[in-house]
Amino acid sequence: MAVSTIEWEDGRIKLIDQTLLPNEFKQIYCDDLPTIWEAIKSLRVRGAPAIGIAGALGAVLGIWNSQAESYDEFAAELKSAVDYLATSRPTAVNLFWALDRISRIAEEYKDLAISDLKGVLLSEAQIIIEEDKAMCRAIGQHGMALLNENDTILTHCNAGGLATSDYGTALAVMFSAHDAGKKISVFADETRPLLQGARLTTWELMQAGIDVTLICDNMAAQVMKEGKIQCVIVGADRIAANGDTANKIGTYNVAILAEAHDIPFYVAAPTSTLDYALATGEEIPIEQRSADEVTEGFGKLTAPKGVKVYSPAFDVTPASLVTAIITEKGVARPPYKVSLQALQDT
Numbered sequence: 001m002a003v004s005t006i007e008w009e010d011g012r013i014k015l016i017d018q019t020l021l022p023n024e025f026k027q028i029y030c031d032d033l034p035t036i037w038e039a040i041k042s043l044r045v046r047g048a049p050a051i052g053i054a055g056a057l058g059a060v061l062g063i064w065n066s067q068a069e070s071y072d073e074f075a076a077e078l079k080s081a082v083d084y085l086a087t088s089r090p091t092a093v094n095l096f097w098a099l100d101r102i103s104r105i106a107e108e109y110k111d112l113a114i115s116d117l118k119g120v121l122l123s124e125a126q127i128i129i130e131e132d133k134a135m136c137r138a139i140g141q142h143g144m145a146l147l148n149e150n151d152t153i154l155t156h157c158n159a160g161g162l163a164t165s166d167y168g169t170a171l172a173v174m175f176s177a178h179d180a181g182k183k184i185s186v187f188a189d190e191t192r193p194l195l196q197g198a199r200l201t202t203w204e205l206m207q208a209g210i211d212v213t214l215i216c217d218n219m220a221a222q223v224m225k226e227g228k229i230q231c232v233i234v235g236a237d238r239i240a241a242n243g244d245t246a247n248k249i250g251t252y253n254v255a256i257l258a259e260a261h262d263i264p265f266y267v268a269a270p271t272s273t274l275d276y277a278l279a280t281g282e283e284i285p286i287e288q289r290s291a292d293e294v295t296e297g298f299g300k301l302t303a304p305k306g307v308k309v310y311s312p313a314f315d316v317t318p319a320s321l322v323t324a325i326i327t328e329k330g331v332a333r334p335p336y337k338v339s340l341q342a343l344q345d346t
C-alpha cells in the first residue's frame with residue numbers, strides 16, 4: 001500500500017482508521033496509551049500482525065516521555081504500559097508476542113542510559129515492522145505456488161495489507177499471484193458483524209486490480225456447490241501447536257463447507273501467529289464483543305432493542321480441516337505437530 005497501516009511519527013503513532021473505510025480514508029494520531037488502547041479495542045487498527053505492531057509501538061509510546069531516573073523505575077512504567085495494552089484484545093497472539101519482545105529487549109539493554117534505552121525499544125518496534133513486511137512477501141511467494149491459472153479463491157474477513165504492516169497474509173498470496181501474471185479471481189465473504197470482508201478486503205483487492213466478488217456469509221455453500229471456488233485462503237489470529245487455528249468468527253463454517261465440497265482450505269500466517277505453548281485450540285481465548293455491534297452495527301437498529309445477543313469474535317477451525325498452513329518459512333502440512341515444530345527449528 002502507498003500509505004502505512006501503522007507507523008511511528010515524531011513521538012506518536014499514526015494509523016489508518018479502518019472503522020471509516022471504505023467511505024473515508026483517514027489517518028489518525030495516537031498520542032497516549034488510552035488512545036492506542038482504544039484504537040486496538042474498537043478495531044481502528046486490526047488484524048493479528050497489525051495488532052502486534054500496535055502493541056509494540058504502544059509500549060514505546062507508554063515510556064516515551066518517561067522521567068524515570070533508574071532502570072527499575074523505567075521497567076515498572078514499561079510493565080504497566082505492557083499490562084494495560086495486553087487487556088485490549090485477547091485472541092491474536094501477535095499482541096502478546098510483540099509485548100514480550102519489547103519487554104525482553106528492555107531487560108537485555110537495562111545498563112543503557114534511559115534516553116538510549118528508549119531509542120533501542122523504538123528500533124525494536126521498527127524491526128518488528130520491517131520483519132512483518134518481509135514475512136508477508138515471503139508468505140505470498142510460498143502461497144502462490146498453490147494456485148493455478150484461473151483459480152477462484154474464497155476468503156473470509158480481511159488478512160490484507162490493512163491487517164499487517166503491508167501486503168497481508170491470505171491476500172499476499174493473491175497479490176503475489178496477480179503480480180506474477182497469474183489470472184485469479186476472489187470471492188470475499190462480507191464477514192458479519194463488522195464487515196471486514198465487505199469494507200476492507202474488496203477495497204484492497206479492487207485497488208490492486210484483482211477481480212473480486214462480494215458475497216454475504218451465508219452464500220458460501222451455494223457458491224461452492226456451483227463449482228465456483230477452487231480453494232479457500234484465510235488468515236489466522238492464533239495457531240496452536242497441533243495446527244488448530246483461531247480466525248475471525250465464521251472461518252470454521254467455511255472450513256466445514258470446504259471439506260464438504262472437497263475444496264482445499266489454506267491458512268496463511270507468519271510464525272509470530274504460532275503459539276507453541278498451547279497444545280490445542282481448546283486453550284485459545286476467544287474474544288467476546290458487545291451486543292450493539294450485532295444489533296446496531298453502523299448506526300442502524302436491525303434487531304429489537306434489548307434482545308439477548310451472543311457475539312464471539314473468533315472461532316477455532318480444527319487442524320483436521322486445514323489442508324496446509326502457509327508461513328514465511330514455507331508450507332506446513334499435516335501432521336502439524338511435527339511440521340510446525342520443524343518450522344520453529346529452522
Ligand code: MRU
Pocket residue numbers: 043046047048049092156157158159160163164168169170196234235236237247248249313
Ligand atoms: O477482528 P479482526 O478484524 O482483528 O480479525 C482479523 C482476522 O480475523 C484476520 O483474519 C486475522 O487477524 C489475520 S490478519 C493477517
